Amino acid sequence: MKPLLPWLQANWDHLNRYIQQKRIPQALLITGHQGLGKQHLAMQFAYSLLCTQLKGNGLSCGYCDSCLLLDVQTHPDLINIQPEEQGKAIGIDQIRSLITKLTLKPQFEAYRVVTINPAEQMTRSAANAFLKCLEEPTERTVLLLVTDKPGKLPATIVSRCQKLAVPTPDKEVGINWLKQQSIKDDPEILLSLAQGAPLLAQQYGNDETLKLRNQCFNAWMNLAKQQDNPVAIAESWQKLAEPSLIVFWMTSWLIDLIKCSYQTNAGNFYNPDLNQHLKALAQQLDLIGLYKLYDLLLLSRQRLDTPINKQLLFEEILIQWYDLNRST
Numbered sequence: 556m557k558p559l560l561p562w563l564q565a566n567w568d569h570l571n572r573y574i575q576q577k578r579i580p581q582a583l584l585i586t587g588h589q590g591l592g593k594q595h596l597a598m599q600f601a602y603s604l605l606c607t608q609l610k611g612n613g614l615s616c617g618y619c620d621s622c623l624l625l626d627v628q629t630h631p632d633l634i635n636i637q638p639e640e641q642g643k644a645i646g647i648d649q650i651r652s653l654i655t656k657l658t659l660k661p662q663f664e665a666y667r668v669v670t671i672n673p674a675e676q677m678t679r680s681a682a683n684a685f686l687k688c689l690e691e692p693t694e695r696t697v698l699l700l701v702t703d704k705p706g707k708l709p710a711t712i713v714s715r716c717q718k719l720a721v722p723t724p725d726k727e728v729g730i731n732w733l734k735q736q737s738i739k740d741d742p743e744i745l746l747s748l749a750q751g752a753p754l755l756a757q758q759y760g761n762d763e764t765l766k767l768r769n770q771c772f773n774a775w776m777n778l779a780k781q782q783d784n785p786v787a788i789a790e791s792w793q794k795l796a797e798p799s800l801i802v803f804w805m806t807s808w809l810i811d812l813i814k815c816s817y818q819t820n821a822g823n824f825y826n827p828d829l830n831q832h833l834k835a836l837a838q839q840l841d842l843i844g845l846y847k848l849y850d851l852l853l854l855s856r857q858r859l860d861t862p863i864n865k866q867l868l869f870e871e872i873l874i875q876w877y878d879l880n881r882s883t
């Protein structure tokens with residue numbers, strides 16, 4: 556197991572208290588934004604529940620038989636449940652198979668740990684079946700549910716779990732950690748794009764997300780100058796990156812533009828590196844028009860959860876942006 560991520564110390568202290576007091580919750584719901592290390596925390600806890608030679612701070616030893624089995628992902632008392640394909644649901648068959656496994660005793664002396672991540676991806680019937688695990692606890696079994704969308708879980712499940720919320724770390728902590736991860740992009744900008752979530756910022760660094768974002772921003776600026784075609788850009792964007800990401804970027808540019816219009820303190824911008832461009836643009840744009848576009852972007856974020864045509868969604872936004880700049 557990797558060392559505990561530095562910003563998770565307070566969460567770990569909480570989990571360690573459960574261990575020291577030997578009051579392990581039967582079910583724990585770990586929540587927090589994407590990229591904060593919820594799964595890392597769940598695995599640290601799983602290691603500690605299964606390790607036979609715990610260290611003083613409650614963390615696993617790293618060399619006992621259990622730790623070694625966990626490292627090679629063959630510990631029989633750890634069951635990880637996740638979608639069979641990324642982005643897909645966790646189906647009823649997966650939960651039924653879990654229930655069957657739970658009818659047997661744990662194979663070792665310690666606990667048996669089940670992780671479900673992302674828990675909100677359980678289908679309705681899977682969630683109903685899972686409720687049985689919560690209502691009829693099995694011996695020495697700990698259920699760890701991990702989600703960044705707890706609101707999408709049935710209340711009947713949430714109410715039966717102890718909760719642990721992973722907070723967004725202070726900016727300094729996130730930046731210092733990112734500096735140690737050998738990423739070539741500016742950690743502050745990555746962290747800002749990831750809304751403060753260090754692991755997501757790291758992923759953005761590895762995926763060259765900043766390059767994509769700059770590419771989109773250049774196209775967006777070209778539209779403002781009436782030098783490109785909104786429909787053509789909409790078409791290229793739907794292949795370029797995750798649509799929700801592009802909609803988030805546009806929303807962040809718009810919020811920064813609105814802030815520039817009010818001439819607020821530069822420290823709070825989403826995109827400090829784009830500030831010069833946005834400031835110049837804000838001077839010529841109509842504030843009411845900016846708010847209208849902001850409303851459309853918020854609506855578009857909701858629409859992305861539905862099977863909407865992405866090209867049309869981008870077209871509507873980009874045409875409005877193009878027209879907003881033309882009318883100045």
Ligand SMILES: [Zn+2]
Pocket residue numbers: 605606607608609615616617618619620621622
């Ligand atoms: Zn160990």
